Structures are given as C-alpha cells and as structure tokens.
Amino acid sequence: MPGPTVLGWRERLALPQLGIAQLKAKLDTGARSSALHVETLDSFLRDGAVWLRFTVRAGRHPADAVHCEARALDRRVVTDTGGHRTERWFIRSEILLAGRRFDADINLTDRQHMLFPMLLGRSALHGRFAVDPARAYTQPRLPLAATDHP
Numbered sequence: 336m337p338g339p340t341v342l343g344w345r346e347r348l349a350l351p352q353l354g355i356a357q358l359k360a361k362l363d364t365g366a367r368s369s370a371l372h373v374e375t376l377d378s379f380l381r382d383g384a385v386w387l388r389f390t391v392r393a394g395r396h397p398a399d400a401v402h403c404e405a406r407a408l409d410r411r412v413v414t415d416t417g418g419h420r421t422e423r424w425f426i427r428s429e430i431l432l433a434g435r436r437f438d439a440d441i442n443l444t445d446r447q448h449m450l451f452p453m454l455l456g457r458s459a460l461h462g463r464f465a466v467d468p469a470r471a472y473t474q475p476r477l478p479l480a481a482t483d484h485p
Contacts, residue, residue, distance in 0.1 A: 339463055340433050343470035345451065349431040349477050353403040355393050357477045360432075360453035362466045368413060368425075369439050370454045372446035374400070376424065378407065387424055389443055392452065413442055430459065433474050437463060 348360050350371075373389040380386070385407040393399045405426040414420050423442040430439050432455075439459035446452060460466065 339465045340435070341465045341467050341470070341473070342433060343473045344466060344468045345471045346432060346455075346474055347472065347477055348453070348455070350391075350428055351431055351436075352429045353391065353401065353405065355391060355401050355403075358391075358393055358453050359451050360455045361449075361451040362455045362460060362464070364457045364460065364466055365416075366454055366456035367458055368411075369441045369456045369459050370413075370423075370444050370446060371441050372449070372452040373443045374447075376443055378424070381406075387426060387443065408440060411442070413444075430455075431477065433464065435463060 342362060345359065345361050347357050349356055350358065371391065373391055375388075375390040377388045378385055379388060386404055387407050388402070388404050391401045391403055393401050405428060408425040408427050410422050410424055412420050413423050421444075423444050425440050425442050427438055427440050429436055437459070439455075446454070
C-alpha cells in the first residue's frame, strides 16, 4: 500500500463548500488545527443552530472577496505561536487538495499579517499527506470548477 502523498510546505487548495475555488495555504505540521483568515465574522441562528457568516479574501484584490456561511462546529481556545490564547469559532468544511477531498475542522481568525490566508495543520494532514519543507506548490493549479460538487 502506498504511503501518504508528499506535498510542499505551501500549496493551493480549494474549499468547495464555501465557494472558494483556490486559496494559497501553508502546510504546518507544528500547528494542531487549521486556520482560515476571515475579514468579517458574524454569528446568527438558523433553525435553532448557530451559523457563521464571514468574508474570505481568496486573492489580493477586493473583487476576490467570497462571502460565506457555514454552521458553527463550536468555540475552542487556541494557543498561537506566540503563546497567546484566544477563543475562536470552528467550522467543519470540505477541502480539496492533491486530488483528494476530505473534511477538516477549521478555525476562523484574523491572519491579515500572515503570508498565507490559510494554515493547514497536522490534524488535517495526518494520515493523508507528508510535508517536504524543501518543496513548494507541488500540485497543479486548481480548475475553477473545483467548487462544483461531485
């Protein structure tokens, strides 16, 4: 049986359920959870459940903003690399990476001062991918149809 797919420390992925066809992500085996940069974030009730409405900038231009809604999974305390603890909203969303579709828990946060709008942590990578820090963008660009559901 073949081992996990080897990826670089940075790759392009899609979040089909959120309508995001392509997003640059840092693959970080030192981070437990995955994080997504959101520019706005509001919670609301829908059918008795907490939902989140947020905006993701999928590129560098204002026109690249994607307005998303997702059911809230929960709120958890996250410790960042500087040791700061904050409570963040989490969602569960499908990720398309290296031809594989899988669900992952993703926290929504302000990553505006970070190089990559998404950080893919070891919980999402485990058992699926290995990361070679000497490589980057090993996968071809995703087609715009990546947000289409199978």
